[in-house]
Amino acid sequence: AQDLGMLAAAGVTAVPVHARPRVAIVSTGDEVVAPETPELLAGQVRDASSVALGAIVAEAGGAADQRGIVRDDPDALRAALGAALSDSDVVVVSAGSSVGARDETATVVAGLGEPGIWCHGLALRPGKPTLLADCDGVPVIGLPGNPRSALVVFRLVGVPLVRRVGGCTHAPPEPVVRARLERDLASAAGRLDIVQVRVRDGVATPLFGASALLSILTAADGYLEVPEPATGLDADSEVWVTLYR
Amino acid sequence: AQDLGMLAAAGVTAVPVHARPRVAIVSTGDEVVAPETPELLAGQVRDASSVALGAIVAEAGGAADQRGIVRDDPDALRAALGAALSDSDVVVVSAGSSVGARDETATVVAGLGEPGIWCHGLALRPGKPTLLADCDGVPVIGLPGNPRSALVVFRLVGVPLVRRVGGCTHAPPEPVVRARLERDLASAAGRLDIVQVRVRDGVATPLFGASALLSILTAADGYLEVPEPATGLDADSEVWVTLYR
Numbered sequence: 424a425q426d427l428g429m430l431a432a433a434g435v436t437a438v439p440v441h442a443r444p445r446v447a448i449v450s451t452g453d454e455v456v457a458p459e460t461p462e463l464l465a466g467q468v469r470d471a472s473s474v475a476l477g478a479i480v481a482e483a484g485g486a487a488d489q490r491g492i493v494r495d496d497p498d499a500l501r502a503a504l505g506a507a508l509s510d511s512d513v514v515v516v517s518a519g520s521s522v523g524a525r526d527e528t529a530t531v532v533a534g535l536g537e538p539g540i541w542c543h544g545l546a547l548r549p550g551k552p553t554l555l556a557d558c559d560g561v562p563v564i565g566l567p568g569n570p571r572s573a574l575v576v577f578r579l580v581g582v583p584l585v586r587r588v589g590g591c592t593h594a595p596p597e598p599v600v601r602a603r604l605e606r607d608l609a610s611a612a613g614r615l616d617i618v619q620v621r622v623r624d625g626v627a628t629p630l631f632g633a634s635a636l637l638s639i640l641t642a643a644d645g646y647l648e649v650p651e652p653a654t655g656l657d658a659d660s661e662v663w664v665t666l667y668r
Numbered sequence: 669a670q671d672l673g674m675l676a677a678a679g680v681t682a683v684p685v686h687a688r689p690r691v692a693i694v695s696t697g698d699e700v701v702a703p704e705t706p707e708l709l710a711g712q713v714r715d716a717s718s719v720a721l722g723a724i725v726a727e728a729g730g731a732a733d734q735r736g737i738v739r740d741d742p743d744a745l746r747a748a749l750g751a752a753l754s755d756s757d758v759v760v761v762s763a764g765s766s767v768g769a770r771d772e773t774a775t776v777v778a779g780l781g782e783p784g785i786w787c788h789g790l791a792l793r794p795g796k797p798t799l800l801a802d803c804d805g806v807p808v809i810g811l812p813g814n815p816r817s818a819l820v821v822f823r824l825v826g827v828p829l830v831r832r833v834g835g836c837t838h839a840p841p842e843p844v845v846r847a848r849l850e851r852d853l854a855s856a857a858g859r860l861d862i863v864q865v866r867v868r869d870g871v872a873t874p875l876f877g878a879s880a881l882l883s884i885l886t887a888a889d890g891y892l893e894v895p896e897p898a899t900g901l902d903a904d905s906e907v908w909v910t911l912y913r
Binding site for chain 2: 424425426427428429430431432433434435436458459460461468469470471472473474475476477478479482570574595596597598599600601637638640641666667668
């Protein structure tokens, strides 16, 4: 705000700015149906990730382009991603949740452009089956199929990428709070763990549940990181919690 | 973002929300001219506050309504504020900087509605000559004429008010950082001091200068508060710095 004031004081009423990066969001999976679907058949699930990812894209300064749901079929996926690549600055795919569907996504992405896949799998929990690729200069992020993992990975990997593509060299500060960990947290060394917590009166209580449960995210005040080398954190240790807004 | 995901998963694609509060921004002062003015005459100053206040209003969830610059004349001010009150949820006035102009603003605001003026003057630096009023249910904030004071006061008093009027009962968390104060800070007991600081490697360096200098705000990483009862803060004490985004 003060920068705008300073510009106005100097009589500068127009400044060149970076265009918002266009971020295509593609959902995949035969089981995934639009949120508008009133009744679900057995095995169907509404697309929760796309709208949530769109909100995070907007927070990161990007313009989300919802490209809808693509069925588990290599040709359909190739056509959808090819079209998305041609008019986007970043492409995000919520990959199908089955291992087979994930492999299929990787095969399709590998054939979309050069140099192709950077990595398939991150030392991160949740978020291990993340795919990162560069298709002729356009970054492609393949997210885990379950919504909670997808949102965790996208905040960690996608937000800095969208900001960078949008010309933002200094990330704005995140709200954090110092808290005392309520209980021991186990973790495997060599993997970054993201743990959702509630914070009450300076005490951080970890929330656990199936990785697909969005309710853990909505109940959390924020998250803490168990660093890669650590095998866990002891109860009563001091931790930094990054707060959800 | 996760809340939107949760709603989508449940098939809820429309929710009732609170309307954005309409916040009228009125500048006053014969010396104040529009930012577009290419050449200034002696004694003129471009309106830096309005555009900066508009940006803070947007951050707080409001819709800024720029009502332009009104000359130092009670009838003109009465007409402008009356019109603003009739179609706004909050009215913000950047009052003229002279004592005479401030008194004039207070007189006009006092006659606009009931119960009228709450207070004229806050135990706050910068920001002492702040006017708060309730004109038939519409809150009116009269800000100091100099842009730096106006922005400090509006962040402290205006933002919570705009959020409240907009139906926000829990303020989103602010980014803060713990730092070590580089030097002694003097303050008068019985007054809250807002001090802009730069933060480098965990050390907070206070920035000083004339209260009108917007450059202090643009150079600062954030601000710290010297609490009302304190007569100052010692060098090397630990402080919380609220970061500007």
